Amino acid sequence: MDWRSQTDGTAVIADDPWLEPYADILRARYAYYQRMKRNIEEHEGGLEKFSRGYEIMGFNKTPEGVMYREWAPNARMLNLTGDFNHWNRESHRAVKNKYGVWELFVPNHPDGTPAIHHRSKIKIFMETATGEHTYRIPAWISRVEQESGNPTYCGIYWDPPKQYEWKNPIPAKRPTNLKIYETHVGMSSIEPKVSSYKEFTRDVLPHIVDLGYNAFQLMAIMEHAYYASFGYQVTNFFAISSRFGTPEELMELIDTAHGYGLVVLLDVVHSHASKNVDDGLNQFDGTDHLYFHEGGRGITRFGTRGFLIIVVTKYKDFYFPI
16 A cells, blocks of 8 residues: 555555554544544634634624633623723623524713723633532633732733734754753753743744754743643643743743754643633533533544634744744
């Protein structure tokens, strides 16, 4: 069999003959991928458009205010609350459309200033499918922080008045022989503490270059409540870990690395979603089958795969823009 010439998903066997006993599984997975891709192309305007769903979902700023959308089809009520409305649980009610997406527009103040300010705390107040009234962190939010002296996490509306100005593009000349330095920002210090993006930029990047590496991989940078998981129990997929610093400080780290000519690999974890309810996606709308399969199976559904495609695109667009 000339595996290299196959177009049914089995060409990879040419590079790894140990996969040959699994040829039928590879064909089935590739066929499933093709069906999903056709579905997206036919109904969502193509993969490129679909992958930019973050421009529709979550919080999106307009000249007139902020548009907020959240997928929670089984919720009975979904309101937005936070610092911006003095934690009034009833004043900002979202409306659910036929696709199970809740929508709410928060207009600017009459003087044109934003109603939701940068770094203000924000949450969902929801009536779930079971009738429970509870708080949730918006699934698409780009910043989450742990409250001081409290294990509870809270969504943070992130809209800095000054955007980060990129200086260095991704190195045009890619190395033909990658030498990858695997590292974890929090554990990168020689001191017994959780390190930061700024300290990594100052102390570790020159060390990587001096050792002769041409690439490095940042392990598990998404937000996670349980630090001992090393970041492999993700609670908030669009948010980088606030333990290490701000999105702009991670941008500076990546920008500086590109200035050194380094290839930067972000370990974007897809298959390790935390089962936390209060600060994660589990039972988000009161059911166990929104972002997870119901019951013991507990793995991601088609809708979640779409969610994860959008996650990857946002990381690419925000942290590798040039």
